[in-house]
Each structure stands twice: as C-alpha cells, then as structure tokens.
Amino acid sequence: MNSDYRIEEQDKIEILEEKDVVVCRQACRNWAKRMNFNLIDQTRITTAVSELARNIQEYAGQGEVQIQIVEKDMRRGLRIIFIDHGPGIKNIKLAMSEGWTSHRGMGMGLPGAKRLMDEFALESEAGKGTTVTTCKWLPL
C-alpha cells in the first residue's frame, strides 16, 4: 500500500516518556495547521495522535511516530505511523472492539482513533510489536 503514496515531506518523533506524547501531538497539530486542515480536523488528528502515541508509551514503553505529508490520487494528506516493538496485540479484533481495555484506559482508544482518522491500519504480532498507520486527507 506504500507504493501509491508519494511522500512530500517527513519527520519522526521518538516516544520515550509520557511528556513525549504531548510533544508528539503538538508537532502533529502544527503539521496539520501548516497543511490548512480546519480546526475540527486539527483537533481530530491531535486527539487520535494523543491516543495512539499514549498507547506506545503505556504498552510498549517506547517507540516512534513518523509524520508524513503524502499525496495519492491528486489528494494531499497527513499520514502518521505509530511504531513500537512492544508486546504486540494478541487479539486485534478484541482490541478494536468498543469498551475493551487491558489497562486503565476507557477502552476507546483504538476504535476511537479509527473513527477520528480517514485511514487506519493496524498490524501487530505478539512479542514483536505493533504498527498503526493512519491518514487524514485534506478535503478536495
């Protein structure tokens, strides 16, 4: 799926401790602002990043977030990829279901983040880590 995306610009942020989650979502908000996403979309993106970056910190301890401005089929979008090498998710279907939590959260992080973004792909292997690829497109 990577092949049809053209990356215009990219950066990455390491998630090592809780405050990096804030740094990361702040950075993503700035990218969204720069791309002229409207305020509601900016808030959606920032909130989704907050959920997913926090998942990295909470479950894997550390990982990284890649931020890309991409182009595909004449549309521009902000693609954000969350990568960790933590314990991975054993049951993706369960993790994606509403109200399920393995930790102290509300159990809405993953399905909530999915609803906030336009694209959402979760790959995970138990013991190897998790990669969540998300994208938000600018309106045509």
Place this chain on the structure above:
Amino acid sequence: MNHSIIDYKELRALISVGTSIIQETNLETICQRVAEAVVKYSKFQRSVVSILEPDGTLRRVGFGGLTDEQITKLKQMKRSTMEEKKNIFSDKFRVGQSYYIPHDQVSLEGLKSEKEYSPNHEWHPDDFLFIPLYSIGGEIVGMVSIDDPVDGRRPTEEGLLPLEMLANQTAASIENSRNTKKLQEMLVKLREQQKVVMELSTPVIRIWERILVLPLIGTVDSSRAMQIMENILIRISETESAVVIIDITGVPIIDTLVASHLIKTVAAVKLLGADTIITGINPEVAQTLVHLGVDLKEITTKANLSKGIEAALDITGLTVTSKDS
C-alpha cells in the same frame, strides 16, 4: 639547527592528549592533564594552566613539574587579572601564537624598552613564556604558562607549534566543559519551572459560599490529573462546598485519558456529596469527544463558565437579582 625542527614524537603524544581531553567535562581534570602532558612530552619542565574566571581573574588550576609545596603557594598567591597581563600580549613579544618575555624586559612597573634577541640565546630563569588559550570565537579563556626548558634555550616558533596545538584543544575542551555545565544547569532550571507551572496551574478557587471553580489550563497528564483530583477533594471538604465547576476552556485536547480522569473526579466528588459542573467544552472538542465515543451523559455540562455559575447558584439555592428590583 635541531631545536627549530618539530619533534614528531612530541607532536604525536600531545595530539593524543588533546584528543582525549576533549571528552572530559571536568575543568580541573582538563587543566591538570594538560599541565602534566606539557612536562612529560615537551622540553619544558614546569607548567601552570590557568582559567579565566568571569570576574576577570586567572585561576591557576593545572600544575606540572611542581612540588606540592610550590603548588600550595601558587594557589594561595593573589590571582592576576587579564588587565595586568595586557602589556604582555603585545606584538613585540609574540612568537607564533605564544608570547615570550625575556627577563630583562620585565619590571614591576611594567615592561622595559624593546630589545632584539636571538633564538640562540640562552633561556634565563626569569624569562616568561605564555600560550594563551583562545576559544572558537577568539576570546581568551585561559593560558598555559611554561618554564624551564631542558635545553636551556629560548623558544622558537616551530618549537612551540606542538604545544600551541595542544593549547587550542585545551581551549576547546574548556569551552565545551563550560557549555555542558551551563546546559545541565538550564535543564535543572527548566524541570523546576515545569514543576512550578504545574502547581500554579491547578488553583481551586472559592467564588461563593459552597461554590468552587477550577479553571484547568494546559496539558493534563496522569500525574497532573491525580494532583487535580486530590486538590479538589481536599478543598471540597475544607470549604464544605456543594458544587465544583471545572472549566476546561484552556485544555487543548480531551482524549480518552483526560476524559476518564474527569469522569473519575466527578465520581469522587459525588462521594463527598457534592456536584460537578464541567464548562468550556469548545465545538471541536465536543465533536471529537463524540467521535471518540466518550460518554459524558452522567456529567452536568454547561456551555461556558457564567452558565456554570448560574447553575451552581441554583443548586445552592441562591439567585442573583438586580439592585433596582
């Protein structure tokens, strides 16, 4: 002539010392190792490395080829200032990057008349030789004073080259060490300020009998959320309040973590017999919360702080009336 040719063994040894001190962050260690290296590898048998302090004095820090007694004495001596040394750093004493002042040109009042000298002349025990330590920006950060050449001859430009190279690396190391220290101090300060900001930004204000307001500003993380909840609960029991208004206008993002903390806080407040009103949810946050699937049905919310205060007055059985009526 032998003494005017660079001694490659000396050069190599001094370069390796220079490379090793660049990673050192302790100023004292840097100066001491340089002073010892000068004595060990060059023809000079005594050396003192001084650092220019912010008050303009030169502090003697590294010593080579001196007895403990001499070192103690030197340390107790009044520090000289850069101002006093100004006469020394004159072009007529310049040899390469260093300054050589023959004994007959120095007096207490200052410096005597110029006199040509030949490098073949003998070194006099009262002669002075300094290598200034220049920072990358060209400022003097200290100097190396060297004395007592083993061959008893005056210095030459070529002969001093290896020592000058070491001096440059010493200066860079000193600068490096100072910058590292400054950075560390700034980091500590920043952490302290972060703490202060955190504490400052969670005031629970009593605006009327039995009504509290907590204006939340900034990022809410786990530790701060905990502190906020604690603050609220303590203040409620202190003031015997019936209503707490939490205004979240200043919170940029409400994600599930913040939302769950809010819900927990509301539940804890309820256990104390008080009500919570949440105000200041802006349209973007409202939309996002719905998308996230966060359910705030159990929580009383009002559009803004003044509507929240109205509701709180209502709960406590108070009304606001105009003076005229």
